[in-house]
Amino acid sequence: MPNMSLKKVEMPEQDPNVRNKNFKEVALGYTGEMAVEEAKRCLSCKHRPCVSGCPVNVKIPEFISLIAEGRFEEAYLKIKETNNLPAICGRVCPQETQCENLCVRGKKGEPVAIGRLERFAADWYMAHVSPETPDIQKKNRKVAVIGSGPAGLTCAADLAKMGYSVTIFEAFHTPGGVLMYGIPEFRLPKDLVQREIDYVRKLGVEIKTNMVVGKSITIDELKEDGYEAIFIGSGAGLPNFMGIPGENLNGVYSANEFLTRINLMKAYLYPEVDTPVKVGKNVAVVGGGNVAMDAARSAKRLGAENVYIVYRRSEAEMPARLEEVHHAKEEGIIFKMLTNPVRILGTDDGWVNGMECIEMELGEPDASGRRRPVPKKGSEHVIDVQTVIIAIGQSPNPLIKATTPGLETQKWGGIVVDEETGATSIPGVYAGGDAVTGAATVILAMGAGKKAAAAIDEYLTRK
Amino acid sequence: MFEILEKRVLNPDVKLMVIDAPVVARKAEPGQFIILRVREGGERIPLTIADFDRNEGTVTIIFQEVGKTTRLLGTLDKGDFILDFVGPLGVASHFENVKSAAVIGGGLGTAIAYPQAKKLHSMGVNVDAITGFRNKDLIILEEEMKQASNRLFITTDDGSNGNKGFVTDVLKKLIEEGNKYDLVVAIGPLVMMKAVSNLTKPYGIKTIVSMNPVMIDGTGMCGGCRLTVGGETKFACVDGPDFDGHMVDFDEAIRRQAMYKKEERQSLELHECKLGGIGNA
Numbered sequence: 001m002p003n004m005s006l007k008k009v010e011m012p013e014q015d016p017n018v019r020n021k022n023f024k025e026v027a028l029g030y031t032g033e034m035a036v037e038e039a040k041r042c043l044s045c046k047h048r049p050c051v052s053g054c055p056v057n058v059k060i061p062e063f064i065s066l067i068a069e070g071r072f073e074e075a076y077l078k079i080k081e082t083n084n085l086p087a088i089c090g091r092v093c094p095q096e097t098q099c100e101n102l103c104v105r106g107k108k109g110e111p112v113a114i115g116r117l118e119r120f121a122a123d124w125y126m127a128h129v130s131p132e133t134p135d136i137q138k139k140n141r142k143v144a145v146i147g148s149g150p151a152g153l154t155c156a157a158d159l160a161k162m163g164y165s166v167t168i169f170e171a172f173h174t175p176g177g178v179l180m181y182g183i184p185e186f187r188l189p190k191d192l193v194q195r196e197i198d199y200v201r202k203l204g205v206e207i208k209t210n211m212v213v214g215k216s217i218t219i220d221e222l223k224e225d226g227y228e229a230i231f232i233g234s235g236a237g238l239p240n241f242m243g244i245p246g247e248n249l250n251g252v253y254s255a256n257e258f259l260t261r262i263n264l265m266k267a268y269l270y271p272e273v274d275t276p277v278k279v280g281k282n283v284a285v286v287g288g289g290n291v292a293m294d295a296a297r298s299a300k301r302l303g304a305e306n307v308y309i310v311y312r313r314s315e316a317e318m319p320a321r322l323e324e325v326h327h328a329k330e331e332g333i334i335f336k337m338l339t340n341p342v343r344i345l346g347t348d349d350g351w352v353n354g355m356e357c358i359e360m361e362l363g364e365p366d367a368s369g370r371r372r373p374v375p376k377k378g379s380e381h382v383i384d385v386q387t388v389i390i391a392i393g394q395s396p397n398p399l400i401k402a403t404t405p406g407l408e409t410q411k412w413g414g415i416v417v418d419e420e421t422g423a424t425s426i427p428g429v430y431a432g433g434d435a436v437t438g439a440a441t442v443i444l445a446m447g448a449g450k451k452a453a454a455a456i457d458e459y460l461t462r463k
Numbered sequence: 464m465f466e467i468l469e470k471r472v473l474n475p476d477v478k479l480m481v482i483d484a485p486v487v488a489r490k491a492e493p494g495q496f497i498i499l500r501v502r503e504g505g506e507r508i509p510l511t512i513a514d515f516d517r518n519e520g521t522v523t524i525i526f527q528e529v530g531k532t533t534r535l536l537g538t539l540d541k542g543d544f545i546l547d548f549v550g551p552l553g554v555a556s557h558f559e560n561v562k563s564a565a566v567i568g569g570g571l572g573t574a575i576a577y578p579q580a581k582k583l584h585s586m587g588v589n590v591d592a593i594t595g596f597r598n599k600d601l602i603i604l605e606e607e608m609k610q611a612s613n614r615l616f617i618t619t620d621d622g623s624n625g626n627k628g629f630v631t632d633v634l635k636k637l638i639e640e641g642n643k644y645d646l647v648v649a650i651g652p653l654v655m656m657k658a659v660s661n662l663t664k665p666y667g668i669k670t671i672v673s674m675n676p677v678m679i680d681g682t683g684m685c686g687g688c689r690l691t692v693g694g695e696t697k698f699a700c701v702d703g704p705d706f707d708g709h710m711v712d713f714d715e716a717i718r719r720q721a722m723y724k725k726e727e728r729q730s731l732e733l734h735e736c737k738l739g740g741i742g743n744a
Binding site (some may be wrong): 171172173209210211212215216217237238239241243247248250251253254256257260261265266270271272273274275276278349350397398399 | 486487490500504505506507531532546547548549550551552679680681682683684685686687689690691696701715718719721722723726729730733
C-alpha cells in the first residue's frame with residue numbers, strides 16, 4: 001500500500017540560528033527509514049510524468065520503488081544510468097519546477113520528495129560502497145573538454161565511458177567550476193564534489209588545471225594537438241555590474257568574487273588560509289536569484305549583523321528557488337523587495353558607507369513576462385551598509401570567442417548551438433551549459449553536456 | 464607543479480626566478496602576466512612576466528617581498544616547486560609607429576619595464592630608459608636595461624648613486640632638452656605612474672602604464688581588478704594590464720589598492736611569527 005500522507009517526510013536540518021554561524025551543510029539528509037517511508041508515497045504511475053520533467057531523464061519511479069524495497073545500492077545505480085552526478089543534483093536541482101512539478105501526488109498535497117530521495121540514494125552509496133570502475137573498451141581517439149563544471153564533467157564522463165580519451169582543460173587550480181567556486185559549502189559540500197570529480201578521473205579522464213583556453217592554448221591549437229572533437233563548457237564567468245555611481249568603492253563585490261573568495265579560496269577560514277574576504281556590519285546583496293541567496297547567507301555566516309536582499313521586483317518574481325528563499329529567511333536575511341539601488345555612497349577614502357535606493361512598483365509585463373518595475377518618484381532613501389554584493393547575473397566569458405575565428409555567438413556573448421546536439425558553427429566543436437544559455441542551472445548544464453557527448457560520439461563514428 | 468630552475472637575489476627585497484612553464488612560455492608576450500599559488504591554502508597573486516624563453520619553455524618572474532605570499536615564494540630555492548602557475552594572461556603590449564620612446568621603471572616596476580624596453584629596442588625604436596630606486600643598494604637590472612636601451616638614466620631618491628631625484632625629474636629634463644618621444648611607457652608604483660602621466664599629458668605624449676590590482680582568477684570572472692579608464696569600468700586582467708595613463712583614474716586605483724591592507728599586514732605578521740617559532744609552518 002502506498003503511503004497516502006499529503007506531506008513529504010521532513011528532512012532534518014541544522015537549526016537556523018546555529019547554521020547561520022557555520023558553513024556546514026544545512027540539510028542533513030534522510031535516514032534509511034525516512035527514505036523508505038517517503039519512497040512509499042510514489043504511485044509508480046505508468047505514464048511517468050516526472051521523468052519528462054528531468055533534463056537528464058532519470059528513471060524516477062524505478063529508483064524510488066527500489067528505495068521503497070530497501071534496495072538502496074540498486075536505486076543509486078538506477079539513477080546513475082542517466083545521471084553522472086546524483087549527489088549534486090539531489091541537492092541543487094530545482095526539483096519544484098522540474099520532476100516534482102509534474103508529480104501526480106502534487107495535485108493534492110505535496111509531490112513525492114524526489115530530490116531528497118535522489119540525495120539519499122547517492123549519500124547512502126558513497127557511505128557504503130566503493131564504486132567500481134567500469135570496464136571500458138578504449139577507442140584511442142582524443143576529445144578535449146573545456147571547463148570542469150557540471151557541463152564539462154558530464155560530457156567528459158559520458159565520452160570516457162564510450163571509450164574516448166578525454167582531457168579536460170580547467171582555468172582554475174581546482175576542477176569543479178561553479179560547483180567549487182560558486183555554490184557554497186553549506187548547500188553543496190566540497191568533499192562530495194571532489195568525490196564526483198575523482199570518479200570522473202577514475203573513468204580515465206585527464207584533468208589539466210591552470211589551462212585558460214583562449215590564453216594558454218586556443219581551440220585551433222587543440223585541434224592541431226590531435227583532439228578530434230572539442231566541447232566548450234566554459235560557463236558564464238563574466239560578472240554584470242549595474243553601472244551606477246560608486247560601484248568601484250572598496251567594499252563592493254561582484255557575487256562571483258565574493259563567492260569565489262569564500263568557496264574556492266576558503267576565505268571563511270582566513271587567516272588559516274591566505275585569502276581574505278571583507279564583510280561589514282550591514283551587507284546589501286543586490287539581486288533575487290540563487291546566487292544572491294548564496295551570497296546573503298554566506299555574508300551572514302561571516303558575521304554580518306544585518307544582511308539585506310535588495311530586489312527591484314516583488315518576491316513573486318524572484319528567480320531564486322523557494323527553498324533557498326525560505327532558508328534565507330529562516331537564517332535572518334532581511335528582504336527589501338521593490339527596491340532598486342540608485343548609487344552607492346562612500347567615505348572620503350573610498351569605502352562604502354551606504355546605498356541610496358528608490359522604491360519601485362510593478363507596471364505592465366516586460367519581455368520576460370514579469371511585471372516591469374517602475375521607480376516611485378520621491379521615494380529615495382539610504383540604507384546603512386558597509387558591504388554591497390552585486391548579484392544581478394553573469395555573461396559568458398569572452399576569452400574563447402575572442403580567440404576562435406568562426407565561432408558564432410549571440411550579441412550578449414552566448415555561443416550559438418544546435419539545440420539538439422550542441423554543435424557550434426565550427427564542425428567538431430560543441431558547446432553547452434552557461435556558455436550557451438547564460439547563467440542557468442547545474443542540471444541544465446549537465447543535460448547539455450550529455451546531449452553533446454552523444455552528438456560527439458555520432459560525429460566521430462561517422463568521421 | 465612548476466619547478467624553479469634558477470633563483471637570483473637582485474637586491475635584499477627583490478628576487479628573480481626562472482620557472483619551468485612551457486605552456487605559458489609558448490604564448491607569452493611582453494606586457495602579459497601570470498597568476499601563481501605557492502602552496503595549498505595560499506592566495507592567487509598576479510605577477511607580470513619579466514622574460515620568457517620559448518625554446519627552453521621557461522618564464523622569468525621578478526618579485527618584491529612585500530607580503531606573506533611573496534615572502535613565502537622568496538624562501539623557495541632552485542629545485543623547489545610552485546603549486547600553480549597559469550598564463551599568459553592579459554593583453555600583450557601593442558606598439559605601432561613608434562620611433563622614439565622613453566621607458567620608465569620605478570623600483571620593482573623596472574622588472575616589468577625591462578621586457579617592454581627590450582621589445583621596443585629590438586623593433587629598432589630609439590629607447591631612453593629611466594629607472595628610479597630609493598637608494599643605490601636597491602638598483603636592479605642595470606646591465607639588462609643598458610642592453611635594451613640607447614641611453615639609461617638611473618636616479619635614486621636619496622642620491623646615493625650620485626644622481627638624486629625622481630624618474631619624473633629626468634623625464635622632464637629630457638623633454639625640455641628637446642628630446643622628442645612619441646611614446647612613454649611607465650611602470651612602477653601607482654603614484655609614480657600617476658606623476659609620469661600628469662607630466663606627459665600637457666606635452667601630448669602617449670603614455671602607457673601597467674596596472675597590477677588585486678585579482679583572483681585573472682580571466683575576467685571576479686571583477687576584483689576593476690578600474691575606471693576614461694570614465695568606463697575596465698577589468699585589468701582581460702582589458703589590460705596596459706592602459707592609457709592619461710585616461711586611468713589613479714586616485715581610485717590607489718584607494719582600491721588599500722582594500723586588504725589590514726589583512727595583508729595580519730597575514731604577514733602571523734607568518735613571521737610562525738617563522739620565528741617552530742620553523743616553516
